[in-house]
Amino acid sequence: MHNRIVEFQSLIDENLFKYFQSHRKELSLIFESMGYSVRNGGKRVRPLLTLLFCDACGGNAQKAVPMAEAVEFIHTYSLIHDDLPCMDDDDYRRGKPSNHKVYGEATAVLAGDGLLTAAFELIAAGCAEGLYSADVAIKAVSALSQRAGCNGMIGGQILDIQNENNPNADFNRLKLTDNLKTGALIDAACVLGCIAAGADEAKLSAASEFAYKIGLAFQIKDDILDVTSTLEKLGKLTGSDANNDKSTYVTLLGVEECQRLVEKLTDEAVSSLKSFENNEALVEFAEYLAHREN
Numbered sequence: 325m326h327n328r329i330v331e332f333q334s335l336i337d338e339n340l341f342k343y344f345q346s347h348r349k350e351l352s353l354i355f356e357s358m359g360y361s362v363r364n365g366g367k368r369v370r371p372l373l374t375l376l377f378c379d380a381c382g383g384n385a386q387k388a389v390p391m392a393e394a395v396e397f398i399h400t401y402s403l404i405h406d407d408l409p410c411m412d413d414d415d416y417r418r419g420k421p422s423n424h425k426v427y428g429e430a431t432a433v434l435a436g437d438g439l440l441t442a443a444f445e446l447i448a449a450g451c452a453e454g455l456y457s458a459d460v461a462i463k464a465v466s467a468l469s470q471r472a473g474c475n476g477m478i479g480g481q482i483l484d485i486q487n488e489n490n491p492n493a494d495f496n497r498l499k500l501t502d503n504l505k506t507g508a509l510i511d512a513a514c515v516l517g518c519i520a521a522g523a524d525e526a527k528l529s530a531a532s533e534f535a536y537k538i539g540l541a542f543q544i545k546d547d548i549l550d551v552t553s554t555l556e557k558l559g560k561l562t563g564s565d566a567n568n569d570k571s572t573y574v575t576l577l578g579v580e581e582c583q584r585l586v587e588k589l590t591d592e593a594v595s596s597l598k599s600f601e602n603n604e605a606l607v608e609f610a611e612y613l614a615h616r617e618n
Contacts, residue, residue: 328605332375357427357435361400370395370513377514380600383521390450391516394443401439463519471512480505493571507539530599537593541586547572590614
């Protein structure tokens, strides 16, 4: 792994759990539940992208840490809610019982709500600590809320629910769903890194292009792994899409064509990084995501 990726992974791990360390003892249950899912982290794709883009724009990645944490908190809240019986009804997440299997459905809902709210608290706190200006904080809150809301991630989630028991959803329907459900929050991660570094509109636009290409590739790779991987490797039950009678990229295109599309989208994403002088770590990370096994 590129040394920047290793460095930023450590920076994320050093800071990500501080939020859960100070609270009234009477509230320990909700903080424990929130921390359970955050600690059960995966590859930290989104916070890494925030720090990598800040660095690629010539910014100080340490100043972007609250924004990186904020994106990860929102991502984690979405997973807690996704796993609920009323949504995807998954008992496992990253090899461990889902939040609601440990703490119950009501606490899981509140843990998700708590992480969503805490995300914006973190961005505001970074401004109060002098890491960036109020103007930068406002831009960050605007970018994140738009992409996490009904015109972004939540919009994609409602389309995904409508796609269940619909084996006839076509490629364009799946692409729209995933551009919103997955791509929008990855876009937020990339754009926030640029905002933290004070990047210009051209770099913001290039970061968004990268995000949506890599986000679609990420989701197609997920569909591949859902039929080719195992619980031990993937950390959750496989075959869930088939069980829900959902159209997927694999059912439409087949595994081999899907992998070719992942490669094509990754190449296009990497091409969008040409305007970033310090892009080596981003290129390596994009290639890693295309060839991951979980």
